[in-house]
Amino acid sequence: MPKPPSKNRPSKDVGPAAQKPAEPMDVAPDFSLDAHHAELPPEVEANRRAIINSPTYTLAEKDTEWLRDSSMRPVRMQLELQKTEVLLTREGVKSTVVVFGGTQIVPREEAEMRLALAKEELDNNPDDHGAQRGVIRAEARLKKSRFYTECRAFARLVSQRCQTDGQCEYVITTGGGPGIMEAGNRGAFDIGAKSVGLNIELPHEQEPNPYITPELCFQFHYFAMRKFHFILRAAALVVFPGGFGTLDELFNTLCLRQTGRMQAIPIILYGREYWDSVIDFQKLADEGVIADEHLELIDYAETPEEAWGIIAKFHDVK
Template sequence: MINGHLDKAPKAYNNREFLNSPQARTIRILTEYLEPYQRLEKNKIKDTIVFFGSARLKSRSESKKILDELNDKLKKLGNTSLKEVEALQNEIKIARKNLELSKYYEDTVELTYMLTKWSKGLKGGNKFVVCSGGGPGIMEAANKGAHKAKGLSVGLNISLPFEQYPNKYITSDLNFEFHYFFMRKFWFAYLAKAIVIMPGGLGTLDELCEVLTLVQTYKLKKKMTIVVYGTEFWEKVINLEFLAENNMIDYKDLELIKLCDTPQEAFEYLKKELKRNYVK
């Protein structure tokens, strides 16, 4: 109270209690549409190549360093319990697997570097900008390759119970943080002209299946090139042939994806399809 008067009430658009309430949910959803729209338009981002994949994978050098440190730790173990030894051996087993899978991190860097260099040389309106989920792992690798090629790249991050920080390779004005998964997915799909699915877990499977469903049901009417990278990995995870054999999908749905195994193979295919569908 000031001079016998009440303090001014906050204006509705500055009332944080209201803005974070269930009643204001539609407003929050709308901001996750309009604010990215404004920034993307300002930066002239109209066409993206989206990369999905595991947040857990690291570069080869970092993966090797972790494995070497664990092996050194095992050698230096003195009198300790069998349980502790087994726990460390399990960590080493995981680290070996991560080193093996780090090739997908390196391949992502190489592929996004090539795509960005190619895109920067295009004449006319289409500039295909790399877009990732903004976090670590394959997401970091995607932005890293674009950064090495001195190009723009987008990061669509999401707030999670376990903190996920944006990686340092995202173009600063194209670094976004979403609360709602469905609004983040909207922005992945809305601007994408091609999608590359690198090895990943449940989140990557969710993104792959959602994109395939949108294309299959013509909810996405534009031409969408979908590359699934790493035949050895994905053939053990999903079996689309089996779905077709059992009439759960049509055989023509198998044509929605292209399996690739090297950065050069994926680059040539993406370049060919993007030029055919979108380059003026």
């Protein structure tokens, strides 16, 4: 088993919600009680109130409008980096198993419902190309619904093996959204284990899936900071079928491993039939744009047990 986390963990009372006495600078003076101000000429009193209410007089740490200014982007990025790092440390998360995959891969019953709706739409519009494509796509999603079930089982298996006796090693970490991400967090939730969700602010509203450990759910504005935290504690990456976002995260990790810019981890593509149909890695090597040994950065798995076996062997987990 992985070594247990350090016993020198901060007490819970140092969390962000902990109460502390207000510092002198946090206590606003009650200007209304100052008799002297009642004697000021009206125009001076108006100016005094304008001073007190001016945004420039707001403490920088409390001035959210200022923090949103474009000039403060480096500060906002640092805050996203530091907040997540501090709180993961406080929760004792030592290492993670990162799970990527598509948002559209849903449980079988939901996939069946979506297919039924697509067929109904086609029945009503038999000559509509969009309706025809809708059925084809819904059938493909139904075929891949097994990955939701298997991802959930994988996350449950990893959490059972690595979150015992207070340990927080190999904590399942996802992007916090629906689909495969939900399945990963749900598997840990099934057995009462912790899991992390690194959500991202998007143009359309997205709520985190309901299976993430509340204290370990984070929202990011910057993809770069989110990607950094995916990799920082990663002991393994397991990639289920997905689209642009999944491919982006996969190739980001492959590039970092190829160039030696991150720790050695297994990168496991789950469901080889899908991955072979989407990406011809061998062709990249044959064309000479990657080295033959770079193909060894990738492993393949077809079952939750096989995926965990690759991770356990890589890290010599008994």
